[in-house]
Amino acid sequence: MRCLWTIAVAFALLTPAGAADTIVLKNGRRIRAESVVVEDDRVRFETPSGWVSLPLSLVAHIEVGTTGNDFGSPVAPFSAPALESSIPADDVAAATLRDGSVNREWLAQLELQARSAEPRAVARAVAAHHAAAQFFLRRGELESALAHYRRALHFAPDEPVALIHLAYLHLRRSEFTAALEYLDRARRRVPESPEVAKLAGWAYYGSNRLEPAVAEWRRALALRPDPEVAAALEKAERDLEVESRFRGSQSRHFTLRYDGNARPELAQDILRVLEEHFAALAAALNYIPPEPIGVVLYTDRSFADLTRAPAWAGAVNDGRLRVPVQGLSQVTPELARVLRHELAHSFLAQKTGGRCPVWLHEGVAQWFEGQRSQQARASLLAAVQRHGPLPLAALESSWTELPAETASLAYTWSLAVVEFLIETHGLRDLERILDRIAASATAEQAVREILRTEYAELEQQTVRFLSRR
Numbered sequence: 001m002r003c004l005w006t007i008a009v010a011f012a013l014l015t016p017a018g019a020a021d022t023i024v025l026k027n028g029r030r031i032r033a034e035s036v037v038v039e040d041d042r043v044r045f046e047t048p049s050g051w052v053s054l055p056l057s058l059v060a061h062i063e064v065g066t067t068g069n070d071f072g073s074p075v076a077p078f079s080a081p082a083l084e085s086s087i088p089a090d091d092v093a094a095a096t097l098r099d100g101s102v103n104r105e106w107l108a109q110l111e112l113q114a115r116s117a118e119p120r121a122v123a124r125a126v127a128a129h130h131a132a133a134q135f136f137l138r139r140g141e142l143e144s145a146l147a148h149y150r151r152a153l154h155f156a157p158d159e160p161v162a163l164i165h166l167a168y169l170h171l172r173r174s175e176f177t178a179a180l181e182y183l184d185r186a187r188r189r190v191p192e193s194p195e196v197a198k199l200a201g202w203a204y205y206g207s208n209r210l211e212p213a214v215a216e217w218r219r220a221l222a223l224r225p226d227p228e229v230a231a232a233l234e235k236a237e238r239d240l241e242v243e244s245r246f247r248g249s250q251s252r253h254f255t256l257r258y259d260g261n262a263r264p265e266l267a268q269d270i271l272r273v274l275e276e277h278f279a280a281l282a283a284a285l286n287y288i289p290p291e292p293i294g295v296v297l298y299t300d301r302s303f304a305d306l307t308r309a310p311a312w313a314g315a316v317n318d319g320r321l322r323v324p325v326q327g328l329s330q331v332t333p334e335l336a337r338v339l340r341h342e343l344a345h346s347f348l349a350q351k352t353g354g355r356c357p358v359w360l361h362e363g364v365a366q367w368f369e370g371q372r373s374q375q376a377r378a379s380l381l382a383a384v385q386r387h388g389p390l391p392l393a394a395l396e397s398s399w400t401e402l403p404a405e406t407a408s409l410a411y412t413w414s415l416a417v418v419e420f421l422i423e424t425h426g427l428r429d430l431e432r433i434l435d436r437i438a439a440s441a442t443a444e445q446a447v448r449e450i451l452r453t454e455y456a457e458l459e460q461q462t463v464r465f466l467s468r469r
C-alpha cells in the first residue's frame, strides 16, 4: 500500500506517457510493468533494468493501466426514476414552468383549489409540484426538488410518483433510512414497481446490507430489464460471494466487514482510528453523515479483483470504504492517512449530495490526509509555464479518460487550489462552497457565489500563491 499522492507525483516525473499495466500471473503474482506487448507466445514488458519477457502460458490476464480516482460510486447515481406517471399530463406542467422558471403564483392558486380535497384539483396541484420538482432536478438543485415533492405529498400522501422521487433524492444524499420509509409507502400502492425494487436495492447496498440489496435487484430485473440494475447486481453478487464468510463489527458511525484472516484487534483498531477521523472531519466541515458508513477490509488479493482499483490506490471509496490490510497487524501511520483520505471522500460526497467535482474531492481529501503542495511546487509551476494552468472545468468529472501525466498533475494541482482556498479564505468558506454545491446548478456557480471568483481567476490566484512560496 503506497501513498497515493507520492505515487501520483512519481507518475508525473517518471512516466511522461502511458500508465503502468499489471501482469497477473496464474500463480497470483502481480507484476507492474510499462509498455506491455504480447508477441506470439510471449509477453514483453519494460522494467527499470530493461526489457523482460515471459511465456504467455504463465499469464492469467493483463490489467491495462488506469489513472482515474480512488473514489466513485458502484450503484449511484442511478439515473432519475423513469415512471409511468400516474399524474395526468395536461396543460398544468406547461403553465407551471414559464420563461425558464417556476410560476409560483400559479402554484399557490392550484394549492388553494386543492384544499377542497376535490380529486381533480388535488391531481392538478400534485402535477404542478411534480413539474416544478423535475425542473429543479434537471438543474441539479436537489433541495428545491425535495421541497416540491414534499409539498405534493401534503395534498396526496400516498402518491407513488412523489414517494419514489423523494426516495431517489434521499438516496442521492446517502439518507438510506429515509429513502426506505418512502419506498415502503410507495410499495403499498404499487407492489409490482421495478423502480421501487431498484431504489430499495440501492438503499440496502448503501447501508452495507448486501443480502437484501441483491434480493431487491433480482426482483427489479425480473420485473423489467434494466442495464443499470444488471451492472449493480453483478457487482453486489461478487461482493456477497466474498463477504459471505466475513465477520462484522460496528462502532457509532461505521459498520465494518472483514474476512476471517484479519485479526479482530486490527478491526477494532481501525474502527477506533476511523472514529477519531470522523470527529475531526465532522468538526472541520460542520457536517455529520446521516447514516453509518460501510467499511470492508480485505486481507487477500480480492481487493484488487473486486474494486478494479488503479494499481497505486491505497484504498477505494465507492460508497463503502474498501481497504486492503494484507499483512498488517495494526494501524500504521500510512494506513491512518489512507483512511482519513477515503473518509474525507465520504463526507464530501454526502455533504454535496454526490455533486462535488472531482478536483475539489481529491484536493480536499489530500489536504485532510495531511498532504501539502510544497513538494510538488516546482514541477507544478514548470507545467503551468509550459501549458498554462489545468482548467478546473476540465477536472470536474471522472479523470479516468485523462492521460496518465495529466491525471497525476491534476492531483497536485487540485491540492494546490484547495490549499490556496483554505489558507486564504478559511475552512468556513470551503464548507460554505460545499453546501452551495448541493443546491446550485453548477460547482463553478457555487464557487462564484461564495468567493466571488470565476474558475479562471481562481486558477490564476493559485499560480500566484505557488509562486510566492
Ligand SMILES: [Zn+2]
Binding pocket: 069, 070, 071, 341, 345, 361, 362, 365
Ligand atoms: Zn482520493
